[in-house]
Amino acid sequence: MSVSRRTLLKASAAVGLLGGAAAPGLARAQQAEFSYKYANNLPDTHPLNRRAREMAAAIKAETGGRLEIRIFPNNQLGADTDMLNQIRSGGVEFFTLSGLILATLVPAAAINGIGFAFPDYDTVWKAMDGELGGHIRGEITKANLVVMDKIWDNGFRQTTSANRPINGPDDFKGFKIRVPVSPLWTSMFKAFDAAPAAINFSEVYSALQTKVVEGQENPLVLIATAKLYEVQKYCALTNHMWDGFWFLANRRAWEKLPEDLRAIVANTINAAAANERADIAKLNQTLHDDLAAKGLVFNQPSPAPFRDKLRKAGFYAEWKAKFGEQTWSLLEKSAGKLA
Numbered sequence: 001m002s003v004s005r006r007t008l009l010k011a012s013a014a015v016g017l018l019g020g021a022a023a024p025g026l027a028r029a030q031q032a033e034f035s036y037k038y039a040n041n042l043p044d045t046h047p048l049n050r051r052a053r054e055m056a057a058a059i060k061a062e063t064g065g066r067l068e069i070r071i072f073p074n075n076q077l078g079a080d081t082d083m084l085n086q087i088r089s090g091g092v093e094f095f096t097l098s099g100l101i102l103a104t105l106v107p108a109a110a111i112n113g114i115g116f117a118f119p120d121y122d123t124v125w126k127a128m129d130g131e132l133g134g135h136i137r138g139e140i141t142k143a144n145l146v147v148m149d150k151i152w153d154n155g156f157r158q159t160t161s162a163n164r165p166i167n168g169p170d171d172f173k174g175f176k177i178r179v180p181v182s183p184l185w186t187s188m189f190k191a192f193d194a195a196p197a198a199i200n201f202s203e204v205y206s207a208l209q210t211k212v213v214e215g216q217e218n219p220l221v222l223i224a225t226a227k228l229y230e231v232q233k234y235c236a237l238t239n240h241m242w243d244g245f246w247f248l249a250n251r252r253a254w255e256k257l258p259e260d261l262r263a264i265v266a267n268t269i270n271a272a273a274a275n276e277r278a279d280i281a282k283l284n285q286t287l288h289d290d291l292a293a294k295g296l297v298f299n300q301p302s303p304a305p306f307r308d309k310l311r312k313a314g315f316y317a318e319w320k321a322k323f324g325e326q327t328w329s330l331l332e333k334s335a336g337k338l339a
Ligand code: X2X
Pocket: 041, 098, 154, 180, 200, 201, 217, 218, 219, 222, 243
């Protein structure tokens, strides 16, 4: 029997098993030696997903079709806290997650979210591509996850609200604000005397629409791509923290890949991260005007009163003790003295 005839017979047997309708899936399974899932919580139109699609295509091409990465954006496979379980168990092979949410498993990964730590992007990238990021990745590795070198940008976070603008820390008093599911976030908004509610991103639009909460905080790129401006009126440019996404892999799935494939995957993912950072930098130049045109009312409060409020509430002292001397001093080394 010729090879092509044998292959054909095998293929038709498999089609029979799958009921015939799965022919495209079959072609894919035959083609790729490894078919891995990459899940994330962001809209399809966010630069992270645009660059991820490009990245997956490049990996497929450069591995000669041996590794296929299927992308599941927009919480299709569950909310962040579910996906964190899946990346640990191997239910998904790749996942991008905010360090602050990952902190439920790897406490040090929340360090970049300390309020008002970073004055600008230059300081962020020096820290996250340097010693501070290296330290965090070491802790993630100890928790038995694989992490790529370059963190992807989420951004400096801004505060939106439905009924009134946030001009200073006093406006946070009693403010019902959605925060991601993460102890640091809840702690910070409690220090502002706000009323934070921990809600996964998958539920944010509807929580704002149904007024379960009055406001939320996220970078402008997400306020735009997740269309949060449709259910919010005001946007205070609070820049209260910088947040990014670590590109994680399940360890067993990663170690199944031959070393030459791993090198291609890591290089391609890290290159995509660099492009995604540049996309967001570019978008940040126009998003203020774009969102204002869509009806969002902007204000730019001074950061000093917010920082003072956190200091007086004991926020910095509390988290310095929680993170410990090593992690905290690496933050201060790159971003300046805090507490
Ligand atoms: O949940 C959020 O607000 C988001 C999308 O910014 C994060 O993933 C932390």
